[in-house]
Amino acid sequence: xxxxxxxxxxxxxxxxxxxxxxxxxxxxxxxxxxxxxxxxxxxxxxxxxxxxxxxxxxxxxxxxxxxxxxxxxxxxxxxxxxxxxxxxxxxxxxxxxxxxxxxxxxxxxxxxxxxxxxxxxxxxxxxxxxxxxxxxxxxxxxxxxxxxxxxxxxxxxxxxxxxxxxxxxxxxxxxxxxxxxxxxxxxxxxxxxxxxxxxxxxxxxxxxxxxxxxxxxxxxxxxxxxxxxxxxxxxxxxxxxxxxxxxxxxxxxxxxxxxxxxxxxxxxxxxxxxxxxxxxxxxxxxxxxxxxxxxxxxxxxxxxxxxxxxxxxxx
Numbered sequence: 001x002x003x004x005x006x007x008x009x010x011x012x013x014x015x016x017x018x019x020x021x022x023x024x025x026x027x028x029x030x031x032x033x034x035x036x037x038x039x040x041x042x043x044x045x046x047x048x049x050x051x052x053x054x055x056x057x058x059x060x061x062x063x064x065x066x067x068x069x070x071x072x073x074x075x076x077x078x079x080x081x082x083x084x085x086x087x088x089x090x091x092x093x094x095x096x097x098x099x100x101x102x103x104x105x106x107x108x109x110x111x112x113x114x115x116x117x118x119x120x121x122x123x124x125x126x127x128x129x130x131x132x133x134x135x136x137x138x139x140x141x142x143x144x145x146x147x148x149x150x151x152x153x154x155x156x157x158x159x160x161x162x163x164x165x166x167x168x169x170x171x172x173x174x175x176x177x178x179x180x181x182x183x184x185x186x187x188x189x190x191x192x193x194x195x196x197x198x199x200x201x202x203x204x205x206x207x208x209x210x211x212x213x214x215x216x217x218x219x220x221x222x223x224x225x226x227x228x229x230x231x232x233x234x235x236x237x238x239x240x241x242x243x244x245x246x247x248x249x250x251x252x253x254x255x256x257x258x259x260x261x262x263x264x265x266x267x268x269x270x271x272x273x274x275x276x277x278x279x280x281x282x283x284x285x286x287x288x289x290x291x292x293x294x295x296x297x298x299x300x301x302x303x304x305x306x307x308x309x310x311x312x313x314x315x
Contacts, residue, residue: 004306009299012299015295016295020292022291023288026287027284028073028280031275031278031280038280044277077284086285088281090278090280090281091279096284096285099285100270103265103267104293106176107267107293110182110258111189111297113186114187115190115193116190117194118190118191118193121190123240125141125198126198126204127201130207130209131205131209133206141198145195148192149192151192153257154188154261157185157262165184173262174264175262181262185262188258193247196250197240200239200243205236241305242301245301252290255290256290260272267290270282271286271287271290
């Protein structure tokens with residue numbers, strides 16, 4: 001077990017290093033290739049578009065050295081990355097690390113709440129569907145899953161705002177404050193994740209319910225609930241948890257859109273503002289954190305899979 005964990009952590013550490021280099025390099029190239037005057041955009045982010053003129057843009061360009069060779073700027077960034085220095089925001093002047101440390105907590109709250117809601121909704125629906133394949137619950141769950149998965153997260157978010165904020169007035173439409181502000185953005189992410197979780201759970205439950213060992217446990221006099229608890233849930237959990245790593249792509253991508261839609265102060269929202277202002281250190285920092293967050297969550301999923309599935313530990 002310890003050897004399997006050590007091997008997994010070593011692989012993920014190498015993967016994290018590659019992700020940091022690739023994501024940082026791509027964001028550097030893409031931000032330099034964006035149309036428009038970078039110095040003007042940064043000056044506008046600092047002082048506002050009404051206060052910006054050619055002199056202000058020239059002063060920003062001279063201050064930040066934006067006229068230097070892109071290759072030199074890239075190697076400066078690479079040396080800073082190796083020393084774990086993400087630099088300072090070109091707009092606010094604050095440390096990128098300090099700003100991301102504040103924003104990351106909000107994004108983690110949103111992501112963890114979305115995953116929890118997805119499992120609470122999707123897993124029970126999938127178990128009920130798998131225990132009675134092709135029944136009315138299974139058919140209704142299939143239609144709902146297809147509909148939810150086909151909708152982009154921002155469309156689901158808009159529908160939730162119209163229903164719960166505008167029509168019913170139960171929840172705030174946007175912003176950050178009390179716990180009530182978290183429900184709508186988390187649900188907008190969770191519904192798409194729950195749609196996939198329900199179908200994966202359904203197929204896993206149907207396979208387990210049709211297995212000889214599951215049928216034998218019923219002949220021993222165990223009730224359906226006891227059989228499910230003793231022989232079903234752990235076997236069903238293996239494919240569900242394994243598929244979470246695939247769903248994390250949807251989660252990380254959705255955070256950018258949902259945080260912007262609901263004005264949630266996380267790293268996705270910060271990334272959008274950084275792109276508009278051409279704040280290269282913030283763009284690189286937020287993209288880097290999102291890439292490493294994906295690797296970290298995948299590692300946690302793999303560790304849980306190792307714990308519940310002895311076949312992976314033996315292999």
